[in-house]
Amino acid sequence: MPAVQETVERVKRIDVDQYRYGFETLIESDKAPKGLSEETVKFISEKKNEPAWMLQWRLEAYRRWLTMTEPTWARVDYPKIDFQDLYYYAAPKPKKTVTSLDEIDPEILKTYEKLGIPLREVAMLEGVEPKPGEEDPARRKIAVDAVFDSVSVATTFKAELKKAGVIFMPISEAIREHPELVQKYLGSVVPTSDNFYATLNSAVFSDGSFVYVPPGVRCPMELSTYFRINERNTGQFERTLIIADKGSYVSYLEGCTAPQRDENQLHAAVVELVAHDDAEIKYSTVQNWYPGNSEGKGGIYNFVTKRGDCRGNNSKISWTQVETGSAITWKYPSCILRGDNSRGEFYSIAISNGFQQVDSGTKMIHLGKNTSSRIISKGIAAGKSQNTYRGLVTAHRKATGARNFTACDSLLIGDKCGAHTVPYIEAKNSSATFEHEATTSKISEDVLFYCIQRGLSQEEAVGLVVNGFVKDVLQQLPMEFAVEAQKLISISLEGSVG
Amino acid sequence: MALLEVKDLKVRVEEREILHGLTLTVNEGEVHAIMGPNGSGKSTLSHVIAGKPGYEVTDGQILFKGEDLLEMDPNERAAKGVFLAFQYPVEIPGVATMTFLRTALNAQRKARGESEYSTPDFLRKVREVSKSLNIPQDMLKRGVNVGFSGGEKKRNEVLQMALFEPSLCILDEMDSGLDIDALRIAADGVNALRSPKRAMVVITHYQRLLNYIVPDVVHVMSKGRVVKSGGKELALELEASGYAQFEDAA
Ligand SMILES: Nc1ncnc2c1ncn2[C@@H]1O[C@H](COP(=O)(O)OP(=O)(O)O)[C@@H](O)[C@H]1O
Ligand SMILES: [Mg+2]
DSSP: OHHHHHHHHHOOSOOGGGOTTOOOOOOOEEEOOSSOSHHHHHHHHHHTTOOHHHHHHHHHHHHHHHTOOOOOOSSOOOOOOOGGGSBOOEEEOOOSOOOSGGGSOHHHHHHHHHTTOHHHHHHHHTTOOOOTTOOOGGGSOEEEEEEETTEEEEEOSHHHHHHHTOEEEEHHHHHHHOHHHHHHHTTSSSOTTSOHHHHHHHHHOOOOEEEEEOTTOBOSSEEEEEEEOOSTTBOBOOEEEEEEOTTOEEEEEEEEEOOOOSSOEEEOOEEEEEEOTTOEEEEEEEEEOOOOOTTSOSOEEEEEEEEEEEOSTTOEEEEEEEEOOOSEEEEOOEEEEOSTTOEEEEEEEEEEOTTOEEEEEEEEEEOSTTOEEEEEEEEEEOTTOEEEEEEEEEEOTTOTTOEEEEEEEEEEOSSSOEEEEEEEEEESSTTOEEEEEEEEEEOOHHHHHHHHHTTOOHHHHHHHHHHHHTHHHHTTSOHHHHHHHHHHHHHHTTTSOO | OEEEEEEEEEEEETTEEEEEEEEEEEETTOEEEEEOOTTSSHHHHHHHHHTOTTOEEEEEEEEETTEEGGGSOHHHHHHHTEEEEOSSOOOEEEEEHHHHHHHHHHHHHHHTTOOOOOHHHHHHHHHHHHHHTTOOHHHHHSEETTTOOHHHHHHHHHHHHHHHOOSEEEEESTTTTOOHHHHHHHHHHHHHTOOTTOEEEEEESSSTHHHHSOOSEEEEEETTEEEEEEOTHHHHHHHHHOSHHHHHHO
16 A cells, blocks of 8 residues: 555656666776677687586577578567667676675675665665564565676575575576586586577577576575666677476566667567476566667667476466567467476566557467466557557467466557557367456546546546556566555556556 | 636546536535445546546546645556545555555655654554554454444544545545444544534435534535535435436536
8 A cells, every 4th residue: 555655655756758767877897899790709609718518508599590591580670770779788897706795896785775676685785684574575685686788787685595505596597507417407408509599698608597496495585687778889798597396486576767869779688487396386476677768769678588397396487577668579488387287376467558569478388287377478668659468378288288378468558559468379289278357447537537536637647547457467476576566557558658 | 805716617437527517616625425326437537536547537627735636646646635525435455554654654644744653653643542542452453344344434434534634525425335333433433533624525315414414515416516516405305305406406
């Protein structure tokens, strides 16, 4: 209840030009030469002190990529990207090895402050521990593996995680310190040949997170990473790999906001999740990259490949996403339900305003017996935006007893935007039960007026109604982020009415 | 003192004039009933007072506490004390009634420069009011009006009225769709809110409601005008003879 109140409080009259997080941090950086070649790939690998096998892996991906063409099936429209006109690597100049947050560039810390992170950061910095039996969510610890530009600058709570046996570190470090794990799992969910952007990522990925949770361990804290793009013309190629071994549990949250830019920026991340027998991974995203200005200029191109493999029996992977940013979003967090009785979930809120284009959804691939999946998608289109849900649910021949429930709701604000639902369903097995529900509605003038008659402003009314519309999904987020996401939803719809 | 003064109001909807010069004065502490056949413009009047978009005022004025109401945004009017109990209250899925009440109340208080209610104060107040209206706490956890019966929806309107403490309450067809018991509960709630500082405008098609909420003044509306005003006995007269006589007068 106070959260909604707070949301309402935060709503100020600004338009997309006044993007809240549009600022740059002035720190020196270290760039690869512009353009993409084997030399670029070698430069990146060298910068990261990678072993030879890693370089080889990258080069193979690069060569593969040269033979591929950009996909065009998504309902998005943008000028052709000149891949030779981008930088593929930028790192803050390393001053020295960081052992505590005090040693981090104050400019970087200030960036986090502007993002409104301190609330949790303070708890983290001071290591505030809830008293036994006290589950104050605001004080619950969150380990932040801060990815600043392309290099992770701080890793906290490492010690405690280590005690639990959880490995949580930048993937660049994991490549050196846990090569056997990385070699075993990297590319095992999203192969280097998977798709144009995933292949590109495989060749030039800069950094990202690596998580390994050993058998039977419940990860003692939420793991979260904040991504920031901070270099003009720098493609961001995050690579994240999370492995939950037998009977383990981990909840990971990724949130991002990006500074305002004139030129479009390419972001092509790959996230791979592996859940073994009886393991569960919960992956949440709050995405707020720069969406472009009110004329549709600038903004991030977000071409992401996220996939989870329920490799073991009784495993579970749950994706929750709140997508409010980016000029173009091309993103389908998916689950391969390989293990018997495994379960995949996809909860999504995708908001588009201004000239944003969203083509997002999920794939649920039922391979094992008695696998189940659930898809709840809430698309909200405002301004002149286009918002497409694209989903695939398949059951293979051996996937007896596969079940899926899909509910896809779209809400339109104004009459210059569009919402589209593109479901693909393939059951190669007669015992599969797939249910699909879809609704599209316009935000009702009568509902808005009712709220306004009770004292809410037009924007507060829209915020309230929309937050009600997405409630089922918001509830899936870790509580501290649900509040933040709620604010973000209201902020991203500012200027959408009236 | 005059709380609401509607002077020679002319209103168009989609190029068609609906109110053709309506005049009405409501003083503090008074309860006025507006009666009239369907389509005479009763809801239109209430919507224009509340500031619903889509209505074009082509002539006349509306003063509220001496101020030009038509110059104010609808939420500003609410904060100043204008409350409209809707004929058909809408549903707001996913927004708990309690959340809605608090958000709205605090928005109004903030607009008036008052501090927000503390959680315990707010809860105490809601509990008190909902109890007197026979509204179970569990209903307050549900989405606004979602799955509410007709009677529950109307009681929810009265609950908000009691909570926001407006100085002008307009009740549009509060009796529509209610059985006698539901009507009595809602009417008792309304009567409890009668006060020397508060005025009410009760819009109804039927005399029945006025047995429960007894008005000081009754107006008859026909074809976009007030054609006759009188005491509460006028309602009984109408009940006996119907609206036909006034249709000709209009
Ligand atoms: N939004 C609208 N668009 C077109 N005509 C309308 C609209 N609202 C009301 N009217 C017309 O205005 C007249 C008065 O309607 P209304 O104020 O609802 O009457 P009442 O409440 O007395 O039954 C009716 O003829 C109705 O058809
Ligand atoms: Mg009416």
